[in-house]
Amino acid sequence: MINNTYNVKTVFSIKDLENLSGIKAHTIRIWEKRYNVLKPMRSETNIRNYDLQSLQKLLNVVLLNDYGYKISRIAEHSSENIELLVREIITEKSTKNHAINAFKMAMVNFDQALFFNTYNSLLSEKSFREVFYEVVIPLMQEIGLLWQAGTISPAQEHFLTFLIKQKLFLNIEKLQVNDPTRTDKVFVLYLPENEIHELGLMYLNYEMLSKGYKTIYLGESVPVDSLMVMNEYFDNIVYVSYLTVEPTKDAVNDYMDEITTKILNSNSQVWLLGRMVQFIDTKRISDQILVFNSISDAVNVL
Numbered sequence: 001m002i003n004n005t006y007n008v009k010t011v012f013s014i015k016d017l018e019n020l021s022g023i024k025a026h027t028i029r030i031w032e033k034r035y036n037v038l039k040p041m042r043s044e045t046n047i048r049n050y051d052l053q054s055l056q057k058l059l060n061v062v063l064l065n066d067y068g069y070k071i072s073r074i075a076e077h078s079s080e081n082i083e084l085l086v087r088e089i090i091t092e093k094s095t096k097n098h099a100i101n102a103f104k105m106a107m108v109n110f111d112q113a114l115f116f117n118t119y120n121s122l123l124s125e126k127s128f129r130e131v132f133y134e135v136v137i138p139l140m141q142e143i144g145l146l147w148q149a150g151t152i153s154p155a156q157e158h159f160l161t162f163l164i165k166q167k168l169f170l171n172i173e174k175l176q177v178n179d180p181t182r183t184d185k186v187f188v189l190y191l192p193e194n195e196i197h198e199l200g201l202m203y204l205n206y207e208m209l210s211k212g213y214k215t216i217y218l219g220e221s222v223p224v225d226s227l228m229v230m231n232e233y234f235d236n237i238v239y240v241s242y243l244t245v246e247p248t249k250d251a252v253n254d255y256m257d258e259i260t261t262k263i264l265n266s267n268s269q270v271w272l273l274g275r276m277v278q279f280i281d282t283k284r285i286s287d288q289i290l291v292f293n294s295i296s297d298a299v300n301v302l
Helices: 014-021 025-035 052-067 079-089 092-109 112-123 128-148 154-176 199-210 224-232 252-262 275-279 295-301
Strands: 048-051 182-190 213-219 237-242 269-273 289-291
Touching (some): 048 052, 092 112, 092 128, 128 154, 199 213, 199 237, 213 224, 252 275
Parallel strands (some): 182 213, 269 289
């Protein structure tokens, strides 16, 4: 007999709540003791644990508190009334935090409906570009920290990432039907070997297409040797790569030497982004290699 139940995390430690809400465990304990905001379950050894309802309530309490509600006032309301208050005060000021919290709940519960409802609500008020910059980028930064802290599983991260990729694919396809209007350069987008984190690269592809450029998207884990053929087909290539975990900090400068030797010519450039670029020795690299600290920095150069 096949078991169709999902292995969803339903019990959280106080450290998990701290990571997911951004509120220190010490503060959560004070809110519990003084205001009875949460009612933790206790293990046999008296360790606090919390259910999904407690997590949802805490995220709502934090949003109201950020909006100016005092904890003592929030504590007077039931969980249902707190949800109503949240709906009433969701304005431009709080939409971002509310959406990020909703996406995190969707991830924790593997809840596609919540993801799509939240996304569509955002898109009714904002452009795709605004949604990505204001919500998706901060969300993915938080998700990376949650994964590192062990609060979420790789399965939960991949679930959320895939749903975001779907939205990127849809918006990219709308642009790909148009012929390029700018021919001064061709962008070749790829990830280094063993690198699979492509959301940032996919979004750059969207921005480059929206500016009228021709792009060639190669995707995950591309060896440098495989890029060498591109120079036979196109002039004025800009190679764009996103280094999130690969190459490692100990290997990244050797990687700079490899791409300089194998793919750079007088008409080409390399643009690099991602967490690992902080370990690049900028004094050692060619002037044709540009290092960006953020997606917006790279987009501003287009």
